[in-house]
Every structure is written in structure tokens, then in C-alpha cells.
Amino acid sequence: MQAANAGIILGGTRLIYAGDTNEASISIRNSDKNNDYLIQSWLDNDDEKNSAKVPFVVTPPLFRLDRESDNILRIAKVGGNLPSDRETLYWLSVRSIGATPKEITGSSLQLVLRTRIKFIYRPSSLNNDAALNAYRSLSFIRQDGELVVKNPTPYYVTLATLKVGGKDVEEPGMVSPYGELRVKVSGSGAIEWQSINDYGGLSQTARQ
Known part of the structure; x- marks a missing residue:
């Protein structure tokens, strides 16, 4: 699956960095037939209050992407002691700034668009196959009008997707490693869910 914003298309909706590799990469394409774009890319911590420097670097961080052309964003680890027993989440932002046509000489409005996808560091001690099936290990407990989702x-x-008694829960969210998520629900009945895998696709349906 792809993430798109105007004419700029990323080659995925998330990017997994395997701890036993030197870098991760993702394609970026300008599908616009008429406009060139200035592309700026960077990584943020998952927690906005975390001011620590992100231990990864994006190259190229700033470049021009001509109409109907492609490039590759490469991300390399440049230090930092990240947990070896769980994944760590960051956010990859790609900002696209359209070129101003030469014929425009007066005031004009220039749109700046941003695409934001999950960037997950997966240490080498963790298994990719286990990651694909992690959603099956979730457990659910009803508590005071909420559904507590636990991730072991x-x-x-x-x-x-998340359904309770056949009724969809809107925007069910994400559960962090060894963490829990609280979702407001009404009604009762069987619980069914699907997750998004490493490639942006849907898992099979699990039930409790």
C-alpha cells in the first residue's frame, strides 16, 4: 500500500527498520504531470514531549523532485541505545512544497502538504513472522464502559478494524509493546479484530 499527498506518493504507509541491517528505504514518486516539488523529510519521536535527538538520519533530507520522477529516501541509524526487547516507534514526515509557476508575478497562495507515516525500529532479537501474528495475542477486558486491549x-x-457484538468501533487505534489501549464501547457480544501488517495490508480476522 502507498501513502499519497497531492502528486507525491510514498511507497508504503509504514516503514520497518530491521535491527540487523544498515538502513531502511522507501520510494517517493512525483506523479504530477505539471509541477515539480521541493521535498523535505525528517523523523520525530513518538512522544511529542520527548526532546531527545532521534538516533536516525534521513537522506536526502531536502531535494527537488521533478514532475513524473522518482527518488529513494534512505534512513540509517546513527547511534542511540534503543531497547533490544521491543520495538520503538518514530514518525517519518515528508513535506512537499510545490514550485511557483514563473508566470505568476503578484501575490499567490502556495500550499505546503505533509505526509506522516509510522517508522518502527525492530531490534534483531525480534522475529518478523512473530510480528505478523502478534495481533492474535491481544486480549480484551470490559471495564466501566470501556474495552481494555492488552498487548503481551x-x-x-x-x-x-474492531467489532463488539458486530458493531464497528471507529478509529480503534494502536497498542504499544507490553502496553494497553482503552476504547469506549457500548453493548456486548463477541469481539472481532484485524490489524495492519508490515506491508500495510490487513490481517485475517481474530475473535474472542
Whole structure:
């Protein structure tokens, strides 16, 4: 699956960095037939209050992407002691600034668009196959009008769908490694869910 913003298309909706590799990469394409763009890319911590320097670097951080052309964003680890027993989440932002046509000489409005996708560091001690099946390990407890979703695995699990008694829960969210998520629900009945895998696709349906 792809993430798109105007004419700029990223080659995925998330990017996994395997701890036993030197870098991770993702394609970026300008599908616009008429406009060139200035592309700026960077990584942020998952917690906005965390001011620590992100231990990864994006190259190229700033470049021009001509109309109907492609490039590759590469991300390399440049230090930092990240947990080896669980994944760590960051956010990759790609900002696209359209070129101003030469014929425009007066005042004009220039749109700046941003695409933001999950960037997950997966240490080498963790298994990719286990990550694909982590959603099956989720457990659910009803408590005071809420559904408490517990994740006993070292992987981030993004819920694509969540149903309680056949009724959809809007925007169910993501459960962090060894963490829990609280979702307001009404009614009762069987719980069904799907997750989004490493490739942006949907898992099979699990039930409790």
C-alpha cells in the first residue's frame, strides 16, 4: 500500500527498520504531470514531549523532485541505545512544497502538504513472522464502559478494524509493546479484530 499527498506518493504507509541491517528505504514518486516539488523529510519521536535527538538520519533530507520522477529516501541509524526487547516507534514526515509557476508575478497562495507515516525500529532479537501474528495475542477486558486491549508482545499492533457484538468501533487505534489501549464501547457480544501488517495490508480476522 502507498501513502499519497497531492502528486507525491510514498511507497508504503509504514516503514520497518530491521535491527540487523544498515538502513531502511522507501520510494517517493512525483506523479504530477505539471509541477515539480521541493521535498523535505525528517523523523520525530513518538512522544511529542520527548526532546531527545532521534538516533536516525534521513537522506536526502531536502531535494527537488521533478514532475513524473522518482527518488529513494534512505534512513540509517546513527547511534542511540534503543531497547533490544521491543520495538520503538518514530514518525517519518515528508513535506512537499510545490514550485511557483514563473508566470505568476503578484501575490499567490502556495500550499505546503505533509505526509506522516509510522517508522518502527525492530531490534534483531525480534522475529518478523512473530510480528505478523502478534495481533492474535491481544486480549480484551470490559471495564466501566470501556474495552481494555492488552498487548503481551514486543510488537506494535495497529488495529484496522474492531467489532463488539458486530458493531464497528471507529478509529480503534494502536497498542504499544507490553502496553494497553482503552476504547469506549457500548453493548456486548463477541469481539472481532484485524490489524495492519508490515506491508500495510490487513490481517485475517481474530475473535474472542
